[in-house]
Amino acid sequence: MNRRLAYTLIELLVVLSVGGVVMSLAITVLERTLAITTATTESLSDERAANRLVEQFRRDVHNAESVNVESPQRLIASNHSESVIYSVTDGNVVRDQTFKDGKMGHEEFFVGWNRTVEFVDRTDPKWASLAVKRDTGLKGYPIQIDRMVVATTGKMNPEPSQ
Numbered sequence: 001m002n003r004r005l006a007y008t009l010i011e012l013l014v015v016l017s018v019g020g021v022v023m024s025l026a027i028t029v030l031e032r033t034l035a036i037t038t039a040t041t042e043s044l045s046d047e048r049a050a051n052r053l054v055e056q057f058r059r060d061v062h063n064a065e066s067v068n069v070e071s072p073q074r075l076i077a078s079n080h081s082e083s084v085i086y087s088v089t090d091g092n093v094v095r096d097q098t099f100k101d102g103k104m105g106h107e108e109f110f111v112g113w114n115r116t117v118e119f120v121d122r123t124d125p126k127w128a129s130l131a132v133k134r135d136t137g138l139k140g141y142p143i144q145i146d147r148m149v150v151a152t153t154g155k156m157n158p159e160p161s162q
Contacts (some may be wrong), residue, residue, distance in 0.1 A: 012093070050112070053117070053130075064079050069128065076129075077153075082095070083098050088118070115135070131145055131147070132146045
């Protein structure tokens with residue numbers, strides 16, 4: 001009986017070809033998975049920033065005595081000793097605060113490349129609105145309002161006077 005002790009060149013080439021195809025498919029799946037993970041992480045980061053902006057805006061307006069919307073990109077909330085200025089530039093919302101002791105605070109919110117932020121004038125200095133709009137990037141679909149916050153100065157539930 002004659003036994004083969006080695007593989008032929010054709011058999012080795014077939015195995016290498018099949019292995020190459022399997023590896024390329026695995027790399028393609030891995031690459032797509034990483035791209036989806038990155039996009040999801042960026043989207044969640046943008047969502048967190050937008051949520052932080054909304055909550056900070058609401059707190060600032062509630063703590064203010066008056067609110068002045070100078071333009072859709074600039075808002076000033078102030079009371080007798082402090083002021084907060086919001087300004088929108090290049091997808092970022094910048095919050096500058098002046099404290100009663102003269103110190104300054106600075107914070108930036110990046111809400112995403114496909115979102116815009118606008119301040120809406122409510123014609124009443126006690127009310128302010130913040131609109132976070134999102135462009136879906138789809139042709140024929142309008143820009144959508146992602147979040148709309150309407151806040152009033154002072155406490156929401158004032159205690160009854162005695």
